[in-house]
Amino acid sequence: MSDKKKICFVIPTLQMGGMERVASLLANYSVRNGYYVYIICLIDKNSSYYLDENISIFAPDFEYKKGVLNKLKVLHYLVSCLKEIKPNAVLSFSEVFNPLSIVSAKLANVPIYISDRSSPYKKLSFFTQSVRKLTYPCAKGMISQTELAKTVSLNKGYNDNVVVIANPLREINQKLEPPKEQVIVSVGRLIPTKNFKELIDIFSEVNLEKKWQLWILGDGPDREVLQEQIDNLLLSDCVKLLGAVKDVDNYLSKASIFAFTSISEGFPNALSEAIAYPLPCIAYDCPAGPSDLIKNNKNGFLIPLHDKESFKLHLNKLMNDSFLRSVFVDDYKSHREKYHTNSISKKYLDFLLS
Known part of the structure; x- marks a missing residue:
């Protein structure tokens, strides 16, 4: 035997x-x-x-x-x-x-x-x-x-x-020297706890010149509500609901920032993968997980839960400071090794x- x-x-x-x-x-x-x-x-x-x-x-x-x-x-x-x-x-x-x-x-x-x-x-x-x-x-x-x-x-x-x-952490399919675009990406099911409605609001208030795009990867029951919000805010040219894509890394490779407004998590795999990719990240400090992954002001910004104004301020800072974005992804290899x-x-x- x-x-x-x-x-x-x-x-x-x-x-x-x-x-x-x-x-x-x-x-x-x-x-x-x-x-x-x-x-x-x-x-x-x-x-x-x-x-x-x-x-x-x-x-x-x-x-x-x-x-x-x-x-x-x-x-x-x-x-x-x-x-x-x-x-x-x-x-x-x-x-x-x-x-x-x-x-x-x-x-x-x-x-x-x-x-x-x-x-x-x-x-x-x-x-x-x-x-x-x-x-x-x-x-x-x-x-x-x-x-x-x-x-x-x-x-x-x-x-x-x-x-x-x-x-x-899953295997990251990192592209060699990917061309970074003025894109903010987020990943998750389109459900209330992922709080994409607030992310879209925040984006609309910091992207006044409409130079950036927001890509949301994932599907779920809130899709129609979120699309209606996008249409009402006249953001259909710069906010895209891309659905449940197979090659997430292809989208991460083109983005410059990962934004995460979830209000409840067990352990946010999408955030961990973004840090590992690497992307500079900004996330609400919801229970539980973001504080285990983000070292505040080192590999991203950890924002007090529901502090929308602080989220807007720090997201705007990331959008306007390419050097800061490069600093935040400097130590991504240690994250990959740890997880x-x-x-x-x-x-x-x-x-x-x-």
Whole structure:
């Protein structure tokens, strides 16, 4: 019998998103380093990310629907998969599904670790919060993305074995000597917490001569509302909603500034990638993540949350000072090394198999 260890990741889907990208990076690293790797998708197994052909992917043959009966179907399916795989360690993503994963792992008699991926202050239903408090202590350990998230988890009594491990950085496809344009770029789903409405307002108030452009990469339910805002402000020539593009690096290569107005994060992968690219960054200091990534006045500006006037002032400063922009990207290699997929993934596996 093979002595290769088995790692199993449990996740709702593998569609485009920060949690899904992290799972794919960890899975690819694990299989390259001699582990048997399994991914159990609870909703949909179609992947937006590259996955090594040696990774085994499971998904139920029934459509996921809300409700207690469907949760029981998922529970039965997950228990069956875990009993079949018999992994040495399970890592479950998503605060909504983690309780179900914990119960399943206990019924299958396999060790489970969990990781919440949203802001530690995200409001969840009373039922979800209650179930988390009941089940989370039964996990062998918990991975937080930031020190703030760890502190909140410990204070709430979720688990007493909590470690902080940041998200791994994907491979950056940096263009050689890219021609920089007067472009500000931002990346994220078009949802209220990403706060793109405020970013567009800020841009309209600092780009009075309309020499710069703002490119927003991503899609989501707020697209029509944001496009209407752009049209009403007569900004259609300089503000572009470019959708969910495949080659993000192609756009980062042309931009001169990365702007991030999100008001709630778990760990902002888009901001980490922008710093690594490298781009000078400006971001609201929302919980949680930007303060872990931006060294204020060194590789970007960290703006107090909701201080729109300060954001405008510092964005204008970046737009008008090319030397400052060059200073802010001077130490990007240390960021790449710190968050490199290999070093971060090793920390994950060391914790899961300790």
